[in-house]
Amino acid sequence: MKPREQDWTLHIERLGAMRQADIALAPLMCFVGDNNSGKSYISMLLWGLLSQGMTLFPNRPSDGKAYVACEQWMMQNQNRDITMDASAEQRYIAWFNEILAQKKIKLMEKIFNYPIHIGKIEIEDFHRHHHLKVQWKSDAQRFGFSNDKNCVKFPVKDRYTRDDLLRMNSYLCWNLLTAGMTAPFFTNLLQGRRQGEPVYMPASRTGFMLTYSQLLASSLQANFGEDEGDRGERGRLTLPYIDFLQLITKFEEKEKPQEQKLVRFLEENMAQGAFHVKKDFLPQIRYETDQGVSLPLYVTSSVITEIAPILLLLKSGISFNAIIIEEPEAHLHPELQRRMARFIVQLMNSGKTVLITTHSDTIMQHINNMLKLRHHPRKAELMEKWGYDEADLLEARKVHVYEFDHHTSAETSVRDLKVYDDGIVIPTFNDALADFNEEIYAVQEDS
Structure with missing residues (x-):
């Protein structure tokens, strides 16, 4: 270090x-x-x-x-x-x-x-x-x-x-x-x-991971797409939360040898499986169990949705200090x-x-x-x-x-x-x- x-x-x-x-x-x-x-x-x-x-x-x-x-x-x-x-x-x-x-x-x-x-x-x-x-x-x-x-x-x-x-x-x-x-x-x-x-990981990670596509669209519109007089407080989020939503859009699997030990620890000791991302307009995230069963996040447990953003951050080519x-x-x-x-x-x-x-x-x-x-x-x-x-x-x-x-x-x-x-x-x-x-x-x- x-x-x-x-x-x-x-x-x-x-x-x-x-x-x-x-x-x-x-x-x-x-x-x-x-x-x-x-x-x-x-x-x-x-x-x-x-x-x-x-x-x-x-x-x-x-x-x-x-x-x-x-x-x-x-x-x-x-x-x-x-x-x-x-x-x-x-x-x-x-x-x-x-x-x-x-x-x-x-x-x-x-x-x-x-x-x-x-x-x-x-x-x-x-x-x-x-x-x-x-x-x-x-x-x-x-x-x-x-x-x-x-x-x-x-x-x-x-x-x-x-x-x-x-x-x-x-x-x-x-x-x-x-x-x-x-x-x-x-x-x-x-x-x-x-x-x-x-990087800011909010307490409400599970909610964000399950609804990020809808939240991202509405929060960006509410925060950047309307006049101040029109939007009031509807749909507002703090900037760390908006940044977290935008971070999700950058999830794309990329080999980072220096963080492989951390990835393995989370996958083997907490997730008991792995996450995979299919890049689209927004990333499509799926969880694959150790038995090879592939699932969308919305049918996984809250443990999986809590760990997902941290693990995907480490597996992505995202630079953070x-x-x-x-x-x-x-x-x-x-x-x-x-x-x-x-x-x-x-x-x-x-x-x-x-x-x-x-x-x-x-x-x-x-x-x-x-x-x-x-x-x-x-x-x-x-x-x-x-x-x-x-x-x-x-x-x-x-x-x-x-x-x-x-x-x-x-x-x-x-x-x-x-x-x-x-x-x-x-x-x-x-x-x-x-x-x-x-x-x-x-x-x-x-x-």
Whole structure:
């Protein structure tokens, strides 16, 4: 697994019932806690920032203080190779935060397809493990390209206009923030091709998989085909949900050796069969059992329709660097929840950034087990007994768990729970289980 170069925290104020939240990026992020406490709000916001953030950059140079500082740095260092230091990096983070402050309303309405209020959103605690190198090449054909995440290259010119500088600064800023996590600032011109944008798997996956053809037609018409005054709220979906529907249209089987182990795990341990796609105007998806029986999705179990989009994503030629999965435990028996948790860990260890929202103590217990097993004195023995390998184990530094709790007041509190080598304590889970156990003992005693 190649480590992500950059770390930063998404600072949020006054979003829904949340007064404040600070979400630090990690290879595996788990949102746990109460229903209706804001987990999906922040998940969608993070997805929107990574997938739509590049569209926020201005089309014209600004005279704002933060942007001018970036422009001056670029002018001072043009046509000479240089390694950015932390001070230079912070200029660009300050500029992006200035953009967020100016365009937060536009961003929220674009993500949610509704004017959701947010008080503040900004990037904090930015850090790169290796400072970014900026090089100037005479044979460069465009204003920004990079063959690796630690180097950005620009073309040599005798004179750069302010528009030139804006394009270079925008590319450099986006690269600093998101290289290796989402699509590059300048993407391939092939329309509809995904370049690494994050994938959002909604909690209602089964419903989408069974009705995607009707939903896609109606949602696109409602969101893009009618005047604002005509459509009202009829047929609206949030942008992550629309993106998921569009993702389904790109399902087409393609061999990807680097993801074959993950595919085999899902097919053998959860689906007990395989999925096949026949390309048409919309893909025709069928499930084939281990006994060779081919079935349309609408006559399969909910387990199959839940797993289908994840498995088809891995079997398709779809590029993605991060994935958000809402309620991966949906419709799964506890044993299958445990296997899903194992898949999530393996997916993260394959190099993807993974965020889940969950109410499953089974999934979180498996994560605890994999944290403990990594340093267990009988590690080799236990791994052999349960069939684990290194791709199943977790390092505490790669896991962040956020607990959403709104039982104590009208506001939701978002707490960054401590993750140790011997696991995580989740108060809202523990309190609910303790209360349930007390009820069980009381009923048993009185019977």
